[in-house]
Amino acid sequence: SHSINLAVIPGDGIGQEVVAQGLKVLSAVLPQDVKLETEEYDFGAKRYHATGETLTDADLDSLKRHDAILLGAIGDPSVPSGVLERGFLLKLRFAFDHHVNLRPSKLLPGVATPLAGQPEIDFVVVREGTEGPYTGNGGTIRKGTEHEVATEVSVNTAFGVERVVRDAFARAQARPRKKLTLVHKNNVLTFAGHLWTNIFNKVAAEFPEVTTDYLHVDAATIFLVTDPARFDVIVTDNLFGDIITDLAAAVSGGIGVAASGNINPSGEFPSMFEPVHGSAPDIAGQGKADPTATVLSVALLLRHLGYEAEAARVEEAVAADLTERGDSVRTTDQIGDALAARVAS
Amino acid sequence: SHSINLAVIPGDGIGQEVVAQGLKVLSAVLPQDVKLETEEYDFGAKRYHATGETLTDADLDSLKRHDAILLGAIGDPSVPSGVLERGFLLKLRFAFDHHVNLRPSKLLPGVATPLAGQPEIDFVVVREGTEGPYTGNGGTIRKGTEHEVATEVSVNTAFGVERVVRDAFARAQARPRKKLTLVHKNNVLTFAGHLWTNIFNKVAAEFPEVTTDYLHVDAATIFLVTDPARFDVIVTDNLFGDIITDLAAAVSGGIGVAASGNINPSGEFPSMFEPVHGSAPDIAGQGKADPTATVLSVALLLRHLGYEAEAARVEEAVAADLTERGDSVRTTDQIGDALAARVAS
Numbered sequence: 001s002h003s004i005n006l007a008v009i010p011g012d013g014i015g016q017e018v019v020a021q022g023l024k025v026l027s028a029v030l031p032q033d034v035k036l037e038t039e040e041y042d043f044g045a046k047r048y049h050a051t052g053e054t055l056t057d058a059d060l061d062s063l064k065r066h067d068a069i070l071l072g073a074i075g076d077p078s079v080p081s082g083v084l085e086r087g088f089l090l091k092l093r094f095a096f097d098h099h100v101n102l103r104p105s106k107l108l109p110g111v112a113t114p115l116a117g118q119p120e121i122d123f124v125v126v127r128e129g130t131e132g133p134y135t136g137n138g139g140t141i142r143k144g145t146e147h148e149v150a151t152e153v154s155v156n157t158a159f160g161v162e163r164v165v166r167d168a169f170a171r172a173q174a175r176p177r178k179k180l181t182l183v184h185k186n187n188v189l190t191f192a193g194h195l196w197t198n199i200f201n202k203v204a205a206e207f208p209e210v211t212t213d214y215l216h217v218d219a220a221t222i223f224l225v226t227d228p229a230r231f232d233v234i235v236t237d238n239l240f241g242d243i244i245t246d247l248a249a250a251v252s253g254g255i256g257v258a259a260s261g262n263i264n265p266s267g268e269f270p271s272m273f274e275p276v277h278g279s280a281p282d283i284a285g286q287g288k289a290d291p292t293a294t295v296l297s298v299a300l301l302l303r304h305l306g307y308e309a310e311a312a313r314v315e316e317a318v319a320a321d322l323t324e325r326g327d328s329v330r331t332t333d334q335i336g337d338a339l340a341a342r343v344a345s
Numbered sequence: 346s347h348s349i350n351l352a353v354i355p356g357d358g359i360g361q362e363v364v365a366q367g368l369k370v371l372s373a374v375l376p377q378d379v380k381l382e383t384e385e386y387d388f389g390a391k392r393y394h395a396t397g398e399t400l401t402d403a404d405l406d407s408l409k410r411h412d413a414i415l416l417g418a419i420g421d422p423s424v425p426s427g428v429l430e431r432g433f434l435l436k437l438r439f440a441f442d443h444h445v446n447l448r449p450s451k452l453l454p455g456v457a458t459p460l461a462g463q464p465e466i467d468f469v470v471v472r473e474g475t476e477g478p479y480t481g482n483g484g485t486i487r488k489g490t491e492h493e494v495a496t497e498v499s500v501n502t503a504f505g506v507e508r509v510v511r512d513a514f515a516r517a518q519a520r521p522r523k524k525l526t527l528v529h530k531n532n533v534l535t536f537a538g539h540l541w542t543n544i545f546n547k548v549a550a551e552f553p554e555v556t557t558d559y560l561h562v563d564a565a566t567i568f569l570v571t572d573p574a575r576f577d578v579i580v581t582d583n584l585f586g587d588i589i590t591d592l593a594a595a596v597s598g599g600i601g602v603a604a605s606g607n608i609n610p611s612g613e614f615p616s617m618f619e620p621v622h623g624s625a626p627d628i629a630g631q632g633k634a635d636p637t638a639t640v641l642s643v644a645l646l647l648r649h650l651g652y653e654a655e656a657a658r659v660e661e662a663v664a665a666d667l668t669e670r671g672d673s674v675r676t677t678d679q680i681g682d683a684l685a686a687r688v689a690s
């Protein structure tokens with residue numbers, strides 16, 4: 001018999017509420033003989049204010065022992081911008097080498113989109129998670145003076161680019177349409193752009209069945225609203241991936257349903273699954289948050305741990321719920337209950 | 346009596362066709378007593394292939410003597426990515442210190458948008474044009490090996506940020522809604538983010554009538570499709586501005602109508618006006634290109650040179666033409682003729 005030893009990080013704002021629903025659905029979908037152990041961690045604004053800590057070495061040691069991590073949301077207006085993002089979220093992604101940041105976008109029938117004509121949308125973005133402008137390289141001189149200079153260094157390595165590009169090709173190969181789009185800005189960011197483009201073309205030769213194309217990131221945003229159906233798998237750098245996945249979420253049902261996985265494919269460290277949305281402090285504690293993105297992140301978690309049938313059941317439950325949802329107003333808890341009931345039956 | 350001494354750079358692909366219409370409308374709208382002198386330059390792919398040159402010091406000396414520059418498009422698949430972008434377009438923006446990159450977005454009644462419900466869109470993006478990740482700083486080591494490292498350095502100075510932020514506040518102040526949104530990613534790019542945010546807040550104190558807010562660039566892409574009406578003036582860095590203005594163009598009528606000005610507000614160097622779209626080699630030479638973006642860039646050019654009434658006439662002509670256009674299929678030339686006729690009458 002199997003077991004899942006899960007680290008749970010509810011975090012800030014609506015994180016608490018949505019994670020509770022994710023766990024509810026997870027418990028409901030798992031076979032009886034799978035033992036689910038969870039350990040809750042108190043990361044986020046409250047702990048930061050109480051202790052000044054965001055994520056210590058001891059925390060990392062402790063988190064490392066789990067099979068996977070489920071995260072709600074981290075971030076609060078009471079904490080200066082960047083402190084929790086760099087000190088917790090990015091620190092964890094880097095420490096656990098979450099280099100494949102997986103963000104699927106699928107517009108389900110009947111789900112609201114800001115786009116006219118309800119286009120077909122079913123693609124996945126493979127965002128690099130440990131390089132690019134996210135490394136924290138850079139600095140400031142003459143801070144606060146009229147001569148201040150601040151730099152941000154995007155770091156791109158053949159090692160880091162090749163592994164994520166390979167992962168994306170393998171995912172494209174496994175999908176019916178077998179299409180992979182590289183998104184970058186290689187006409188301006190020529191150093192990083194050449195590295196990405198050369199490696200992309202080199203790996204492409206090993207995947208002759210995969211159709212490839214290239215788009216500048218600015219042009220990609222156009223197609224995401226005018227012709228999202230053209231996308232199957234997209235691979236891109238950390239910052240471009242951040243930007244286009246929010247846009248992708250917006251056009252394919254909103255960030256209320258956008259899931260993500262921060263994946264360490266080797267399994268050396270546990271992978272982390274989280275909704276793309278943030279802590280939404282304005283609606284926290286009111287039962288208004290949509291837990292769907294967290295539940296879909298649980299599906300990604302299940303698939304990552306090898307529970308493919310269970311992952312599919314969760315996704316089908318969400319699809320059915322969204323399609324039948326209409327204009328009904330339900331609480332966070334009610335949506336969680338409905339999804340748990342669907343996967344259990 | 347006055348005169349305009351204009352440098353004209355048709356460039357590649359559809360650049361030739363659309364610039365011809367821009368000039369047609371410019372001639373038609375100018376009062377009889379304004380002498381329009383134009384000098385055409387042959388920059389672009391053809392010259393690069395013939396001479397290896399993209400933009401020489403002598404070219405810059407020559408361009409410098411004009412009152413303004415009208416550009417069609419530069420870029421061709423026969424030239425490696427980056428050569429003309431870095432060697433011509435960006436070289437010119439940097440050499441002439443075009444630090445205010447002005448990109449208005451206005452959705453006119455009856456104009457097609459990929460968004461459902463035809464939202465009200467009327468905002469302008471003030472994109473910084475001479476800093477950020479566009480400076481060409483960075484490099485590559487161990488090129489082509491498995492140990493390659495490529496960096497891109499975003500350079501941000503108090504001088505460069507303050508002048509563009511000031512320009513944006515002044516523009517917001519002059520508009521009815523008086524609202525300015527800073528777009529950045531200050532929770533991740535903390536060095537540059539703090540510089541931008543601090544200067545933005547400092548200058549805000551001098552413009553008490555202007556309402557301000559802040560959005561991360563990823564969140565901004567969401568609002569650009571779910572609630573574009575919320576924007577009035579946006580100020581942002583060079584790369585974020587590149588990305589969100591393509592998206593802004595897509596939602597507000599397409600890149601066929603998106604105009605831009607690369608402005609040197611001091612007048613030390615001539616400003617350059619160009620459509621946001623590229624050279625579109627796939628439809629070049631077929632009379633299919635929409636010259637509207639170029640004509641609207643001519644309006645920005647007129648306004649920059651002090652011909653406010655003429656600029657407004659061009660914009661009104663475009664608005665009327667777009668509103669009445671319907672599904673009619675017209676050639677590039679026919680649209681140019683129609684607009685020229687409207688501004689002349």
Ligand SMILES: CC(C)[C@H](C(=O)O)[C@@H](O)C(=O)O
Pocket residue numbers: 085086089090242276532533563
């Ligand atoms: C909160 C922030 C650090 C994060 C990012 O930029 O990656 C978020 O926007 C995301 O997309 O997960």
Ligand SMILES: CC(C)[C@H](C(=O)O)[C@@H](O)C(=O)O
Pocket residue numbers: 187188218430431434435587621
């Ligand atoms: C062609 C390219 C250099 C340019 C840019 O990135 O600025 C273009 O995309 C634009 O927006 O004018």
